[in-house]
Amino acid sequence: MDKIKLLIVDDHAVVRQGLRGFLELTDEFDVVGEGANGLEAVSLAQELQPDVILMDLIMPEMDGIEATRRIKLANLDMKILILSSFGDENNVLPAIQAGALGYILKDIDPEELADAIRKTAQGKTQLDPEIANLLISHMQNDSKNNEQVNQKLSELTSRELEVLVQIGRGLSNKEIATELSISQMTVKTHVSNILSKLNLADRTQAAIFSIRQGLVPED
Incomplete structure (x- = not known):
C-alpha cells in the first residue's frame, strides 16, 4: 500500500519537527516536505504534489487561509487539513470557505491526528467537535x-x-x-x-x- 505523502506547513520549526517525528514512526506516512509560511506552502504543493497538506493558519508572509485559497484555485489535486491553535469563527469559517477539507485543533491526541490525516487522504471531512459545533451554530444563525x-x-x-x-x-x-x-x-x-x-x-x-x-x- 502506498504511503500517504504529507506536506507540513507551520512557522514553528519545533512543531514541524515534532509532527514529522511522530508521523514517520509508522509506515503509513511519508513527509515529503516542510514549509514555514503560506508562500512556501503554495510553492511546495506545486513542486511535491503531496496527498495531504497539514496547514497552520497564523504564519508570516502569507497565512494558511490565503495559501489554501491559492492552492485550491490552482486546481491542485490534494487535500488540506488545517491544524491550528485557534478555533474561533474568524479563523474557522474563512478556512473552510477557502477550501480546507477539515479543521482540527493542536491539542488533538496524536493517534487521533494520524486517523484524521488518513481520513482526509480518503476525501472525508474531519472536524474537531468544537469546530463542528461552531459551524452548525453558524449555519443555524444563517x-x-x-x-x-x-x-x-x-x-x-x-x-x-x-x-x-x-x-x-x-x-x-x-x-x-x-x-x-x-x-x-x-x-x-x-x-x-x-x-x-x-x-x-x-x-x-x-x-x-x-x-x-x-x-x-x-x-
Missing part, C-alpha cells in the same frame, strides 16, 4: 425556519437525497459511487446539484446540513 429548510429538501430528487446522506456519513465520491452503484461522475453531478439547490458553499457545509437535519442514521 438558515431560514424549518419550513423553508423542508422546502429546500423537497427540491432534491430521491437520488440526490441519498447522496446527501452519504456525504453526511463522511464518504468520498468514490465511496458513494460504490455504495449506490453509480459512477463517480454521476456522484459529482449530484453533489453539484445538491449544493446549488440547498444554497451551500461546499461539501463540508453539505455534511453538516445532513447531520443537522437528522438525515444520517446512527450506527
Whole structure:
C-alpha cells in the first residue's frame, strides 16, 4: 500500500519537527516536505504534489487561509487539513470557505491526528467537535425556519437525497459511487446539484446540513 505523502506547513520549526517525528514512526506516512509560511506552502504543493497538506493558519508572509485559497484555485489535486491553535469563527469559517477539507485543533491526541490525516487522504471531512459545533451554530444563525429548510429538501430528487446522506456519513465520491452503484461522475453531478439547490458553499457545509437535519442514521 502506498504511503500517504504529507506536506507540513507551520512557522514553528519545533512543531514541524515534532509532527514529522511522530508521523514517520509508522509506515503509513511519508513527509515529503516542510514549509514555514503560506508562500512556501503554495510553492511546495506545486513542486511535491503531496496527498495531504497539514496547514497552520497564523504564519508570516502569507497565512494558511490565503495559501489554501491559492492552492485550491490552482486546481491542485490534494487535500488540506488545517491544524491550528485557534478555533474561533474568524479563523474557522474563512478556512473552510477557502477550501480546507477539515479543521482540527493542536491539542488533538496524536493517534487521533494520524486517523484524521488518513481520513482526509480518503476525501472525508474531519472536524474537531468544537469546530463542528461552531459551524452548525453558524449555519443555524444563517438558515431560514424549518419550513423553508423542508422546502429546500423537497427540491432534491430521491437520488440526490441519498447522496446527501452519504456525504453526511463522511464518504468520498468514490465511496458513494460504490455504495449506490453509480459512477463517480454521476456522484459529482449530484453533489453539484445538491449544493446549488440547498444554497451551500461546499461539501463540508453539505455534511453538516445532513447531520443537522437528522438525515444520517446512527450506527
